[in-house]
Amino acid sequence: MILIKGAGDLATGVAHRLKKCGFDIVMTEIAQPTTVRRTVAFSQAVYDKEVEVEGIKAILALKNDDIDNIISNGNIAVLVDEEAKIVDEIKPDVIIDAIIAKKNLGTHIDDAQIVIALGPGFTAGVDCNCVVETKRGHYLGKSIYNGNAIPDTGVPGNIGGYTNERIIRATDDGKIKPVSKIGDYVEKGDIVAYVNDTPIFAELNGIVRGMLQDGVYVYNTMKSGDIDPRCEKDHCFTISDKARSISGGVLEAILYLRHNQK
Known part of the structure; x- marks a missing residue:
């Protein structure tokens, strides 16, 4: 067990x-x-x-x-x-x-x-x-x-040449309302979610690989999703x-x- x-x-x-x-x-x-x-x-x-x-x-x-x-x-x-x-x-x-x-x-x-x-x-x-x-x-x-283990650096791992940019972070305290679904392709500047009435923008082109459940409470800057610049949709639905x-x-x-x- x-x-x-x-x-x-x-x-x-x-x-x-x-x-x-x-x-x-x-x-x-x-x-x-x-x-x-x-x-x-x-x-x-x-x-x-x-x-x-x-x-x-x-x-x-x-x-x-x-x-x-x-x-x-x-x-x-x-x-x-x-x-x-x-x-x-x-x-x-x-x-x-x-x-x-x-x-x-x-x-x-x-x-x-x-x-x-x-x-x-x-x-x-x-x-x-x-x-x-x-x-x-x-x-x-x-x-x-x-x-x-190696101490936490606070910097996300490098995927496709991107680190911090690939993380979708909350822009306010409140409940998240996703606009994009996991598996969607987005471009830099697209709105991917809202927290209250505050939009969260994509910081790079790629596929949304992760996104919190609709209605989950978040705090400002909390990791709420991620974008994969490799654009392999199958990666969203398989173990990394x-x-x-x-x-x-x-x-x-x-x-x-x-x-x-x-």
């Missing part, structure tokens, strides 16, 4: 690979997920009750008793449980912190036999047994058993190279730690 904290697109890439390898998966989420790449995120089950990503289905567990039934039917269970209190009930063998908060929100190395964390904010050997690198580049997906790389590092860590903890 593996419990994954968070069910965003990177967590989904991890869950998808582990499920295909035969592991039982439970994922926890907040009551109003803010995943921008929601077409490839199991967090969308919180809104839609169930979601399928590349042949793997995740179903919202409305109560803890639903988890066993969901898993026994070959699916991933998603539970609204911001503090992951379900840990005490199901006692997972592996816990993966995939919240990507860039800081530790409450994961401890003794929470399970194997504890893995994604990205900066954790120290392998102190907070967890392994940290998996999440920064794009040469070390993406590396399993770190002693030390830290980054998520696949990270999932490989997680799978390595589980197998390595299981072998070496005996």
Whole structure:
């Protein structure tokens, strides 16, 4: 049994690979997920009750008793449980912190036999047994058993020669109203969404790869979507190279730690 904290697109890439390898998966989420790449995120089950990503289905567990039934039917269970209190009930063998908060929100190395964390904010050997690198580049997906991931730079990864420009950011505090859908082609200067009556403009030409759910509350400058300058529409509906790389590092860590903890 593996419990994954968070069910965003990177967590989904991890869950998808582990499920295909035969592991039982439970994922926890907040009551109003803010995943921008929601077409490839199991967090969308919180809104839609169930979601399928590349042949793997995740179903919202409305109560803890639903988890066993969901898993026994070959699916991933998603539970609204911001503090992951379900840990005490199901006692997972592996816990993966995939919240990507860039800081530790409450994961401890003794929470399970194997504890893995994604990205900066954790120290392998102190907070967890392994940290998996999440920064794009040469070390993406590396399993770190002693030390830290590369510190957060605050600059989004380079895709097609663009970094900050590809991020759609809220222009006010309030509820977002998307104009463009995921998969739409937009040009620089197009209005892609509104927050209240304030427009959000595209800062480059490309395809909208991510966009928050209509009506989600945002704050000024909050990441609310992204534009992909590569203009490959299929990328909007498939797990990213980054998520696949990270999932490989997680799978390595589980197998390595299981072998070496005996």
